[in-house]
Amino acid sequence: MKSLIVVKQAEYDQALAGIIATALEELGPVAIANGDLLALKINLCDARTPDTGAITHPFFLDQLLKCLREKYPRSEIYIVESDGTVAFADEFIKWFGFLPILDKWNAQWFNLSKDKIINKKINGLALSEVPVPELLTRAKLINVPKLKTNMLTQITCCLKNLFGCLPVIEKGNFHSQIDRVIADVNTVYRPIFNLVDGILAMGGARGPASGIPIRTNLLLAGEDAVAIDTLAARIMGLNPKKIKHIKYAQKAGVGGMEYELKGKLGKYDFEINKYELMQFTLGGKLQDALRKRFRKTANK
Amino acid sequence: MPYGKDSERQQISKPRLGIIGAGAISRRAHLPVYKNMAEVEMVALADRDEQILRQTAEEFNIVSRYTDYRGLLKDKRVDIAVICTPTPLHYEIIMEAIAQGKHILVEKPMVLSLNEAVEIYKKLRQTKLKLCIVQNHRFNPNVLNAKKRISEGFIGNIVSIHGKALSNFPNGWTRSRWLYHGGGALYDFGPHLVDIVLWIMDQAAPKRVSAFGGSYSEHMGFITQLQALIEFSDKSTVSLDISWLTGSLLFNLDIHGTAGRIMVEPLKNQFHEFHGSLTPFDEVKWFWSKMKHTVDGLLSGKYFVSSFLAYQELMAGFLYSIVNDTTPPVPIKNGLMVNLVLAAIESSIKEKRTIELTQFARGHELNVAELGL
Numbered sequence: 136m137k138s139l140i141v142v143k144q145a146e147y148d149q150a151l152a153g154i155i156a157t158a159l160e161e162l163g164p165v166a167i168a169n170g171d172l173l174a175l176k177i178n179l180c181d182a183r184t185p186d187t188g189a190i191t192h193p194f195f196l197d198q199l200l201k202c203l204r205e206k207y208p209r210s211e212i213y214i215v216e217s218d219g220t221v222a223f224a225d226e227f228i229k230w231f232g233f234l235p236i237l238d239k240w241n242a243q244w245f246n247l248s249k250d251k252i253i254n255k256k257i258n259g260l261a262l263s264e265v266p267v268p269e270l271l272t273r274a275k276l277i278n279v280p281k282l283k284t285n286m287l288t289q290i291t292c293c294l295k296n297l298f299g300c301l302p303v304i305e306k307g308n309f310h311s312q313i314d315r316v317i318a319d320v321n322t323v324y325r326p327i328f329n330l331v332d333g334i335l336a337m338g339g340a341r342g343p344a345s346g347i348p349i350r351t352n353l354l355l356a357g358e359d360a361v362a363i364d365t366l367a368a369r370i371m372g373l374n375p376k377k378i379k380h381i382k383y384a385q386k387a388g389v390g391g392m393e394y395e396l397k398g399k400l401g402k403y404d405f406e407i408n409k410y411e412l413m414q415f416t417l418g419g420k421l422q423d424a425l426r427k428r429f430r431k432t433a434n435k
Numbered sequence: 436m437p438y439g440k441d442s443e444r445q446q447i448s449k450p451r452l453g454i455i456g457a458g459a460i461s462r463r464a465h466l467p468v469y470k471n472m473a474e475v476e477m478v479a480l481a482d483r484d485e486q487i488l489r490q491t492a493e494e495f496n497i498v499s500r501y502t503d504y505r506g507l508l509k510d511k512r513v514d515i516a517v518i519c520t521p522t523p524l525h526y527e528i529i530m531e532a533i534a535q536g537k538h539i540l541v542e543k544p545m546v547l548s549l550n551e552a553v554e555i556y557k558k559l560r561q562t563k564l565k566l567c568i569v570q571n572h573r574f575n576p577n578v579l580n581a582k583k584r585i586s587e588g589f590i591g592n593i594v595s596i597h598g599k600a601l602s603n604f605p606n607g608w609t610r611s612r613w614l615y616h617g618g619g620a621l622y623d624f625g626p627h628l629v630d631i632v633l634w635i636m637d638q639a640a641p642k643r644v645s646a647f648g649g650s651y652s653e654h655m656g657f658i659t660q661l662q663a664l665i666e667f668s669d670k671s672t673v674s675l676d677i678s679w680l681t682g683s684l685l686f687n688l689d690i691h692g693t694a695g696r697i698m699v700e701p702l703k704n705q706f707h708e709f710h711g712s713l714t715p716f717d718e719v720k721w722f723w724s725k726m727k728h729t730v731d732g733l734l735s736g737k738y739f740v741s742s743f744l745a746y747q748e749l750m751a752g753f754l755y756s757i758v759n760d761t762t763p764p765v766p767i768k769n770g771l772m773v774n775l776v777l778a779a780i781e782s783s784i785k786e787k788r789t790i791e792l793t794q795f796a797r798g799h800e801l802n803v804a805e806l807g808l
Contacts, residue, residue: 182604184651187682221606226615229654345603345682 138359138391139163140366142398145334145354151198152205155330158356159202161397166327167275170209174245174274175199176326178281178296179216179227181344188337188348191279193232195332199279200240212240213274217247217299220307221344224248245270248302259319260383261312267323268302276300278326278360282333282353282367284342284407287313289378291343292367293329293360294389300324318383321360329363331355338371338405340412347406361390371405449476450754453513453537455504455528456520457482457491459608460542464571464743465519466495472747474754475515481507504528508535515540515757521613522622526551529566533558538757539566540750544626545770547618549778549799556771567753567763568770570630574745577699577706581690582635584708590692596632596673597689600624601681618781619650619657620679624686629776630769631688631701632665632673638769640807641665641673641776644790646783651680663780675780704728772806775799 141158145151159165167173177196183189196214203212214237216224224246228234237244250268257265280296287310288295298306298317309316333355339347353370357363361384368375375381375392385392452475454461469477479499482488492500501507508516508531516532518525518541526546532539533555545568546552559566572578584590605614605623614623633639648661660678667673687700695710705728707721732738752764778799779790793808801808 182606182679183682184680223606223612226612230652232652232654234654 136391137393137395138357138362140355140357140359140363140394140396142396142400143354143356144352144399146352147192147194147198147334149198151195151354152201154354155199155202155356156206158330158354159328162328162356162358167207167210169207171207172274173203173207173210173212173277174215174270175212175242175277175279176215176296176300177279178299178332179222179224179231180219180291180299181221182223182227182230183344185231186335186348187344188281188283188335188346189342189344190227190231191281191332192335193236195334196233196279197236197239199330200236200242204240212242213245213270214242215245215247215268215270215300217268217302218304219299220305222299247271247300248304250302252302255323257319257322259315259322260387261309261315262319265320265323266302268300271300271324276324276326278329280329280331281337281343282331282351282355282370283337284339284346284371284405284412286340286342286412288317288380289373289412290364290368290371292331292364293326294318294321294364294380294384295343297321297324297326297360314379314383317380318387318389321384321389322387326358326360328356328358329360331363331367333367333370336405338407340408349403349405351401351403353400357394359390359394361385361392362394365392366394366396370400370403372403372407449474450514450538450757451476451478451512452515452517453479453481453507453510454497454517454519455481455507456518456542457484457487458519458521458611461519462491462494464746465517466491468743468746469517469750470495472750474751478512479507479510505531508532508537513537515753518542521611522547523613523616526555529555530558533562533564536562536564538564538753540569540753541566542569543630543770543773544568544622544777545767545774547616547622549774552771552774553799553801556767559767563760565753565757565763566767566770567749567756568630568765568767568773569746569749570627570634570765570769571743571745571749572627572631572701573634573765574748575701575704577704578631578701580706581688581697581699584697585635585690585692586637589695589708590690590697590710591694592669593636593671593690593692595671595691596635597676597691598628598632598673599676599685599687600628601676601678601683601685603681603684604679615655615657617657618777619655619659620677621658621661621777621780623677623679625675625677625777625780626773627686627701628675628677628688629773630765632675633769633772633776635688635690636667636671638772638807639667639669639671640772641779641792642668643792644776644779644783645788646780648677648784658781658784661780661784663783665776704732768806771801775801775806 177191185192247268285291333353337346338349365375480497481501481504516537646663651659663675665673756763
């Protein structure tokens, strides 16, 4: 069955909350009741300012919270992210101006890396169990990814954003089998919907942190992370069937690559030099080998 | 070899090192080099993190381990304390090392406060101990070449230097939060730029400093970007552009003289010298030099880590100065001047005014004549 993806054009302005509300209405009934505990997984993957397109734009969160507060005034809302190899979540939420927004809409910051962990056994492609922050066992998860290229996984959107829920600091340890791990964690972290902040996206071959800001003015909403990522890959000019974590996630039953679009897409140039991208997909191993070789050289 | 020929080095007895701090800079830069230097012996390692201490000591085969640096400094076998801890800890460790009669090799910057630098300077003067600051970029071949060419007059008198240290936040290098103190980006690559500039200018004394910049947001509390203008008594000027906010990484110095120009990129081992207007020949030479560096670096495995290789030269020079009672390669006076300039830049940003260095130094109880101000 094809899932629905709502596409909207938007800017980071005061009209955005209304556009988000319309997008969610068009998506159909959302399984949230007033008073439900909500966890919004944003993207704070690295120390980059919002104008780079690398992290969730604070104004996007402001407008999303405005929309949610109007619909669910009694809900407890948590904004969540975890620490990573280069991510200091507690610092970034402060540095890049999110805290006043959280105060404004009575939402709370929550670092998933500091939560109690419940290990969930799975029969995954790479993992046999997934650590789950306790909050995510109680809260309804809303996935708020960016629309970006990624030197390791080609794209980062809904599926990869939920990899960021892993309460593991050394996420780099998963990089050797990243595509399978992304699929595995998505069988456990299940959002009730995904809302992609693609207004200021990121292209080039140096994502997810050092790519080229691309203004698409796109907002994507949908329940199926696999379907949205399939669309995201096409928007970026990439073939989704060649993106491993999308394929693995589909195989793992996370979602399907078929979708029905509501709304119009334009033409976008994500300025991806495929040879440069190949440098990273193939070059990661080469770089590791060279680093090891240096250690030997330095020790001589 | 700027400090001692091989034959002279053989006269050096085998000083024993006690390394304090087993974090990234220690593991990546210091220990791999010392491990294979015949002139030194690593006898002790200290770190308050027991797991990192154990892992690092095992990797580099260091038997004596301390979770308190004071224990290491009391270890009579240690001749030289190598301080690789976060900078906020440098002051107390240096003062304790002096009290325990150890020579000191300390990572840059020496300290974060000018007052602490002055205290160390005064304390050290009462002893015969040597202190050397790790300004490793001085020892990169391209920077050494620039110094040599400028000293020999090949670009005439220096008119201006433009130094850039532009990067993202240093979270990829270390997970340590201590880097995000008030000085922020200024004290990250700033000490390298200021040190190279002063060294290339033969430690000429700056006269005044004007700086602009600050923090990206009010929620950060540390300097994220700045530009500083430094004027010298001969009217030559230095501009420094330092940031943690830029999307493209750059660390270079563009040195303009009355007879030519030299551009160096310490991290990429790039050296380019220009005279007159640029010609196609210059462009081809430049391109060829970059290609050669990239190919050589990739084949040798040194491309990503070339700056660490300078540590061996620095340590060899320091050992030579200890054994032969000469001035260390980067003596405390140089470190003090760097701290003075950094503090002046910070004050200029905070107070939004030009800082006169002589007056500023006097305000910190420094003997301006001694510093050549």
